[in-house]
Amino acid sequence: MAINLANFFTPILFMLVINVVFGIIAVSMAKRRGLNTVPAFFAGFFGSFVPLLIIAMFPVNKQY
Incomplete structure (x- = not known):
C-alpha cells in the first residue's frame, strides 16, 4: 500500500505554520x-x- 504524500505532509506543514506563528x-x-x-x-x-x-x-518597558 502506497503512502499518499499529501496526507503525510499536510499535518506537518500545518503544525510548522502554527509553531512559526507562536x-x-x-x-x-x-x-x-x-x-x-x-x-x-x-x-x-x-x-x-x-x-x-x-x-x-x-x-x-514603557518608552516615553
Whole structure:
C-alpha cells in the first residue's frame, strides 16, 4: 500500500505554520519587554503556549 504524500505532509506543514506563528508572537512580546528575541523565538517555536505565558510575566518597558 502506497503512502499518499499529501496526507503525510499536510499535518506537518500545518503544525510548522502554527509553531512559526507562536515564535513570531514570542519575538514581538520579548522585544516589547526588552528580552532577547532569538531565544524567545525558539522558546515559542518549540514550546508553543507555555513560553508565551512566561514571557508575559515580565513587565513591558514603557518608552516615553
